[in-house]
Amino acid sequence: MSFITARAREAFDSRMADSTVYMPGIVLSSVMFQHLNTDSDAEGFILGESKEEEKRAITDSTNDHVYFEHTIHVQKHLPCNRLNKFYNGAGEVDMVVLRKMMPDNRQDHLIGWYRQRRNTEQRMTLRERLVHENLKNAVANPDLIFLLLTPSEVTSACSTHETEFATFRSLNRRFHNVPVVVSNLGSLEDVVYRTSYAPCSSAGYHRVVQKHKSKFFSPDDTQREVMEINKMNSSMQAELQKECKKVEKSEQEVQTLRAQLTALRKLISKKKSLIPEKDVLRPSIRENLLLENSLKSLFPHSPLFQTQTLTLHGVPVAESLPPHPTTPCPHVDPEP
Structure with missing residues (x-):
């Protein structure tokens, strides 16, 4: 006991x-x-x-x-x-x-x-x-x-x-x-x-329940709206699973593209490292060629366009200037 x-x-x-x-x-x-x-x-x-x-x-x-x-x-x-x-x-x-x-x-x-x-x-x-x-x-x-x-x-x-x-x-x-x-x-x-x-x-409570009971309960007293909500929830979960798979696939594609981009960058860097340094340096490109040609045509004898040497005060120094064309003087016979 x-x-x-x-x-x-x-x-x-x-x-x-x-x-x-x-x-x-x-x-x-x-x-x-x-x-x-x-x-x-x-x-x-x-x-x-x-x-x-x-x-x-x-x-x-x-x-x-x-x-x-x-x-x-x-x-x-x-x-x-x-x-x-x-x-x-x-x-x-x-x-x-x-x-x-x-x-x-x-x-x-x-x-x-x-x-x-x-x-x-x-x-x-x-x-x-x-x-x-x-x-x-x-x-x-x-x-x-x-x-x-x-x-x-x-x-x-x-x-x-x-x-x-x-x-x-x-x-x-x-x-x-x-x-x-x-x-x-x-x-x-x-x-x-x-x-x-x-x-x-409350009598009014019973009247309201009996009036609206058929909308929410089946004849066997099972909750009708709950079953419908569960069906909708199942359909929603299925749609969410589909969208999740699409997002997962897109993320995998993004990762693949990122890996390919990283590999291409490494390949470009490797090729640049194999090129000699003298081949990498490009000759200097002169800019404003039209402006320079115009100034030379207007001022053909200006020392600024004839030399690249400057004094300490910034005055251009002529290196080798072509001879100035001179007009021949007319021949004049001396008077007797």
């Missing part, structure tokens, strides 16, 4: 360690929005469903491995209009008020409660621990959770706030932290969509 009790305790402890709380982002943001619109702390109930599964795994090392998975799915929250509404100063729960607050007087969808405190530590107080234990015994739910939110101001102008949140469960009157997974649109999977929701006592 002691062996069975020890194994049951070990299994329960492992189930406690594998517990996970799944909370939609819209529910968490709604709870934070409610707290920011109140002047004091806020509290309320958490509705949803809890599921426990026993799984058996067979591997090469172990023939039989049994483990528990406990998941808690948060679906909505039910705020209280004031603090200490369903319990008194001693932490005792008022079942009359609790039944009135529950939808359709049903408590099977109550999976926990929450409290928001400003500028405090992320730690449960003695009263919160006492209220949690009394509420757990009142609703006969040993897996009841407590969600604690502690917002604080980051800047002095109160323009930026941050909110820390954590979930706790009690085991043998000792509280343990339970991981919380916030499901957003970017991380949704097929198992995240919930087909069953916590009850609502």
Whole structure:
């Protein structure tokens, strides 16, 4: 008998360690929005469903491995209009008020409660621990959770706030932290969509759901739009794979062209190094030939165009000038 009790305790402890709380982002943001619109702390109930599964795994090392998975799915929250509404100063729960607050007087969808405190530590107080234990015994739910939110101001102008949140469960009157997974649109999977929701006592809600249910659900209660979105997602992934292959091919072509260009540059550099230096030097090219010819025709006897030698003062020195053409003087006979 002691062996069975020890194994049951070990299994329960492992189930406690594998517990996970799944909370939609819209529910968490709604709870934070409610707290920011109140002047004091806020509290309320958490509705949803809890599921426990026993799984058996067979591997090469172990023939039989049994483990528990406990998941808690948060679906909505039910705020209280004031603090200490369903319990008194001693932490005792008022079942009359609790039944009135529950939808359709049903408590099977109550999976926990929450409290928001400003500028405090992320730690449960003695009263919160006492209220949690009394509420757990009142609703006969040993897996009841407590969600604690502690917002604080980051800047002095109160323009930026941050909110820390954590979930706790009690085991043998000792509280343990339970991981919380916030499901957003970017991380949704097929198992995240919930087909069953916590009850609502509003008649208008039921009328709206029945009116539009055929647009989103098939006759067998399968979600129609989710299947279409999954098909579109598969088609989009296929197109992305095609584009990725095209980009990869173009990148490979660019790398090949770069390698060829580098090889050509090396070949050109090698050929330049083999050419003699005297062949590399090109004779100086005289520029402005038309201007030089024009100046020579206008000033044919100018020393500037007859020599390339200059004095210290920059005066050109004629080297060899051709003789000036002289006009022969007419022959004049002397007078007798």
